[in-house]
Amino acid sequence: MNFDLKTLDLSGAVSEKCDLLVLLVPEGFQPGADALSTLVALALKNKDLETEPGKHLQLYHAPGIAARRVVLAGMGKGDARAVRQALAAIGPVFKAGAVKRAVVCLAGVVRPGAVASVVQNVAHASYVYTTTKPKAEARTLGRVVVGVADADGVADAFAHAVAVVAGVEYAREWGNRPANHATPALLADAAKALAKHPGVQCKVMGPAEVSRLGMGAFLAVARGSEEPLRFIELRYSGAAKTQAPVVLVGKGITFDTGGISIKPAPEMDEMKFDMCGAASVLGVFRALAELQPAINVVGLVPACENMPDGRAIKPGDVVTSMSGQTIEILNTDAEGRLILCDTLTYAARYKPAAVVDIATLTGACVIALGGVRSGMFATDDALADALLQAGEAADDLCWRLPLDEDYAEGLKSHFADVGNVAGRPGGAVTAAKFLQRFVGEFPWAHLDIAGTAWKSGAAKGATGRPVGLLVHYLLGQAAKVPARRAPKA
Structure with a gap:
């Protein structure tokens, strides 16, 4: 599986064409003027979404968003363990047969450890053992884009995580x-x-x-x-x-x-x-x-x-x-x-x-x-x-x-x-x-x-x-x- 690191804010994530867009939402989320921010703010206001790790909301063909499927997931304080808990809760979505390209976007200020956690836990969730199983059951997710506000600031952590994976x-x-x-x-x-x-x-x-x-x-x-x-x-x-x-x-x-x-x-x-x-x-x-x-x-x-x-x-x-x-x-x-x-x-x-x-x-x-x-x-x-x-x-x-x-x-x-x-x-x-x-x-x-x-x-x-x-x-x-x-x- 291939990982890419990309500078991507929520307004950019809205237009990312992919099978799955996962937005990790931290405590104290500050919405912008884009469609994704509006959606998150509305879901938080109506308590359909919470920022506690493990809480999430799945959507299909959300208006104004290019991704076919969207998952809004709470990531609490945004540290590595909170990201792990968030991704573990939605793990099965990464194995869905129709998901070949995914974007995981982290809202707000991002720590290097959180980026590493995204790479490692998406890989863990999508892993499929194949040595003695039919090839038809192999991993279908081929590319994952990790989107953050400042890619340069977390590039080393990203590269290390890809090697660890x-x-x-x-x-x-x-x-x-x-x-x-x-x-x-x-x-x-x-x-x-x-x-x-x-x-x-x-x-x-x-x-x-x-x-x-x-x-x-x-x-x-x-x-x-x-x-x-x-x-x-x-x-x-x-x-x-x-x-x-x-x-x-x-x-x-x-x-x-x-x-x-x-x-x-x-x-x-x-x-x-x-x-x-x-x-x-x-x-x-x-x-x-x-x-x-x-x-x-x-x-x-x-x-x-x-x-x-x-x-x-x-x-x-x-x-x-x-x-x-x-x-x-x-x-x-x-x-x-x-x-x-x-x-x-x-x-x-x-x-x-x-x-x-x-x-x-x-x-x-x-x-x-x-x-x-x-x-x-x-x-x-x-x-x-x-x-x-x-x-x-x-x-x-x-x-x-x-x-x-x-x-x-x-x-x-x-x-x-x-x-x-x-x-x-x-x-x-x-x-x-x-x-x-x-x-x-x-x-x-x-x-x-x-x-x-x-x-x-x-x-x-x-x-x-x-x-x-x-x-x-x-x-x-x-x-x-x-x-x-x-x-x-």
Whole structure:
């Protein structure tokens, strides 16, 4: 889908020929002399329209307005969240089959975050998964014009949002794919495709290379599957080679049965989403390819299936991680931390400025935070603050949870250096404490996205989170990094 940014007041919006015109109306709306202003003022006066986000009024062939369909929608104070709520309430109009060109016009003074929210939420509302569905059901909305009073003042926010949408949709599409259409090998192919973009490189390793690296925990998880594992290494180079990179680590369990500690059958189909951490890393690199910021980023994705088989790891088995620490496998369904711990050890070779891992790791985090905020753990206050601020700016929220050492008590093992689970209480925290054992001296954060990476029920599907949060974080870091010098002619 294509987005355009245009300087457009209400008098101009009246003559925009399109299938759908959405006018976002703020509190304290000041009408002009045009037909659209007159219509809004009359609707507000008669209380057929309110400016509260979520309230809206739909019209067809309104007199004096060129658009075939018109939706007047309240956007409250006009911030990013209010815009999200406004567009969520009218989301189905963007999927209407006859709507191919839409104009979304924001009345009054517009904040950059509101423009970004329009782009991201129109894309979200109109997204249609197509990989394994008939092409006839593909998205019909092809072009969206975002109209504001001063396009120049919000151009950067608009460009960033368009890039984030490209990344989010890449992540959503791969997150939504069935496991037989998103095997470790196919996920690696998706990463290789990103290397066609400027500044992006990709390296993929198989079981033999991973074995030589000594990644015993990763190898143990993959043993029960006939699909061979892949270790994906992406690099984006936007700054000088001397600049330490930010390393993103994405959990890539392309299907999780739970292994020998098998999951209940109901809703097990949703375990195809257990690679949404990996998909978010791919999505971030898709956005970086568009934005080309002055920063170095490494993406690491351990990808495999967790299956029950005669060769699969068993509860009570002890494996040796790449760090040399031995791990007692008390529950084979706590497999994500096993593939991540070896990857965190591998990440140290980059001498990173920071490492952020992203994983659909624990049901306990869903209980704690639901689907509103991702759980965030960090060993470094500056990194934690930067991620929190990025989440607020992107309207892709997270919340910091504790890493008190007392939580590690339950991970003690009689037969290994550490057990892979510590019981039900504080499960999201103890999982993070397990990962922390494999982190070096570099700043580290862990994002548990089990509650935010996908939705169940009628809206079942991947969300593409936390691509927005991560891109905003990286752009903030890029602002502190000197740009890479162009080679001399």
